[in-house]
Amino acid sequence: MENRQPSPSDKGSNALAPVLSVSNLTTSFQSDGKWRPVVRNVSFDVAPGETVAIVGESGSGKSVTSLSIMRLLQKDKSRIEGRIVLGGKDILALPENQMRAVRGNDVAMIFQEPMTSLNPLFTVGQQISEALLCHSAMSRAEAKAETIRLLEKVRIPAAQSRFDEYPHRFSGGMRQRVMIAMALASKPKLLIADEPTTALDVTIQGQILDLIKLLQEEEGTSVLFITHDMGVVAEIADRTVVMYNGEAVETGKTEDIFARPRHPYTRSLLSAVPILGSMKGHRRPLRFPVVDRATGTSDVPVEAADTVKTDARPLLEVKNLTTRFNIHSGMFGQLEGRVHAVENLSFTLQPGETLSLVGESGCGKSTTGRSIMRLVQPLSGEVLLNGEDVLTMEPKRLRDMRRTMQMIFQDPFASLNPRITVGAAIAEPYLEHRLGTRTQARERVADLLERVGLTADMASRYPHEFSGGQRQRVCIARALALDPKLIVADESVSALDVSIKAQVINLLLDLQASLNLAYLFISHDIAVVERVSHRIAVMYLGEIVEIGSRAAIFENPQHPYTRKLISAVPVPDPSRRGIKRPVSNDEIKSPVRTPDFIVPVRQYNEVSAGHLVQVQ
Template structure:
């Protein structure tokens, strides 16, 4: 890449968002592109693939692939390269998968277009890769549609699509963002193995400095469209020169930082100009144990039926959530952690009644959510809000973001349109955006910026309970620190309760009072944060801890050896009767289920 400059046409003319950057990716090499959301990382990758709208974008410079300048190729020649010589794993899987086609057909498409294969051969290869990226029951899920998969499962489908043709260059735009740590480790191992077997080069775009340390040979740091620092990954981690690079490294949460502390811990506040970080302080909130819980869940069970054959005979059920029970006190944060597809998001959606559970009770402020319907349920939702996992899928692409944030405020008749505009401006500022961005549409923001918009919308009604489904997974480290500090401040000032669904164990350790570990739809361990992190008892909890990426370049090339693990599936036969788990108390409030 030589002197790449990418500009977009706006009302005030052409505006450059990637400015004169140059770097190489060698054969079999991994180069990491890191920086804040909106810094130009994804635009750089889209420029390489030539996927930007030609009438509103302009790409200048040279992009050489094996010596051939792809900016000079015709669109027909470019089609032969996309998905074949160069493949891309996109940041938001739901916007990249076609909802009208099964995931199997979409994985096979690249093979049928670029390889001389029959449909049967293409299906066999697609199934092999689906199993390799650890999609449980790959054969039975081959003909399912994207909406039947969790966010993490959809990301694994995207990875399978990108790897299926064994490309020369793989552009991975936040490929592990939606994945829990165990699957993230397996995917990183898979990409390393592909490099060794095929000599594949990887341009790895991420905000996770732990991942950068483990996979990247060289690192390019981007800030406001400029490449501010480039060099060997080990050198950058140990002797960063630019203040912004030092700021990024300072904001990386490390597992174990909460040892010996009781309360949630604010993230370091970083001065971008100097790269220095103020020492983190404990959040000032305390949890009242002698008052009724905000949320009380008992025996929650949610299953999805699977039909097959010409007449739709019942073939089985997905036991997504099985007999889950917990409570949440005012001002408390309970984190749900576990593998993608383990039932975390389904639990959150079942509590909100966005999915209808089969059985169980959900009490919010003493009111039975399961017994409500219509306006009564809508009124209760003012006190409980949800931040969804996929920000683009949860925003209306035809509505300006200001209108999306104001919609719940106006729907619940909390004020006038003028008051709604003031509320929107205040919320955008509080989540680190500018008030004048309210007039933009969702597609004009980066993935991280869209997630901040969704957080602002959830806060519009001043709720007492927020179900945060991977609410900071799409954010880079510096913005993640700001948003989590914001959530802690709001929790302290408004006595908010959070059901925090996440796969980022370091973040969970920072902000949780209690932690519940889920596996195949069941809670296998639950207890105070210190007890679970410092004395994990269940084998799966120990496995989660061991898989957390560490920001240490000395671990580059390390293998976790988890790909060969047995694949487990929550799919059961129709007459399956769940096993009753035995609960054992390890210490006060710390339970495991076996």
């Protein structure tokens, strides 16, 4: 198909030459003595003041496209062909010393992970000032004043006092704001944002998106936004380029692509996006539709089977669970404070039920899961599994208990031993608990791999030979090896592409139906939580501020923090792109308290049956 669509944005810029014009871009990497193209014949324009999104899953070539434009690929291992015109200059023809002047002046880039992009040895003020000093004739005093102005512009609270702070003293959202300030330092014509919100919580993501839109309006900067999140695309992009397997398979106005997607891959991406509010009228979790990427046809999503046994005794009962971490300092290790990670949590989980713990990073949801598993030792409280207190079990009994309760972690690659095959990894708990012979273990591994949508012959492969979604399926298979009744899923789909995420969630729902599993589903992705949950607990600073059925939480949220979380979720509807929200300067409050801090007694109101809200 024809990739180039030089249609400008609907902002009246059609009379102006594009800021960026990419024509037939082909980028190849050298492997085994051969040049292998990973981006093929990609063409698009970015008009003045326009936002163009390049969207696609991992491996689609979208980040390689942005790095090719910046000429940041390793010279001896890469080859860039085609034509890239930026501000009237053919940047592929520029010598390196002139290209260095283009970077920062004409085009700047925000990377996905700000902590790896910022130098931990220098203050944030020094790093932004350096960009100014390199690209202008400012004095150091002038650079400092301009840096403080930039920090204020990106809504860093108390910017002057934070000039001399190091990156580790900033939250993830604030570090990303620092990266935006650095990128804007020389007033570039084009800003390339490569997955700038992927690693951020939903409220921080909303703040960053609103900030980029606000700064774009003030400065008139064009933006090339790289993402795999179609909700973010709808929120920010005038036009969209959909990439698949190194090619631009569809290009056009964002509203047209969402309303009338033509390519099967585009339709599969859109169908896998959980839409907030789409669960209204559904009593149980809802599977994602399965789309054939060759034809674009999809099945009809159906409700998961009714697995919750409300008349049975709760499988898991958590009572007044408290986990704190002491902070020591000084030569003699004096107690300086405590992190109140989990504070007086109580909830139950029925057999076959999914209870989601939702909240931003630092709210204590992952520590809750680890405390229940006794991977960290709680300070007090009770965790009753089938009526037995996990927190008082002897080591041998605890080891046996873990047959009933298993955990799936966020990063599947870090969870698997790279030195052993996945078959050995899945068989290990089965053999450790002496549930059968090695021959039976091999049969069990083959059965589990097929149950999670892989094939038995994959048992001989190593973790690096799998994709991210396949590795997460391996981790699910390993968790099922001991026939557990409860699975703690800690951000188990947050690192996955949108369509892989949909596949893994469908798998979890199918397994719940066939094995009557209970899930404690830990996530900050509100739209996914709505899709998979029977009940939801909203956490803030180690405490549950609201808990109830999925319908009660999403259709009648009562706590201000719950409403804030829900309102921050990007909705895949381009008609909402013009909606402006006030850019907040708020940082997530710290859970660190002084040693003598007395925790206030919390009261809860029952709004409806099972719907409890913390009194403010």
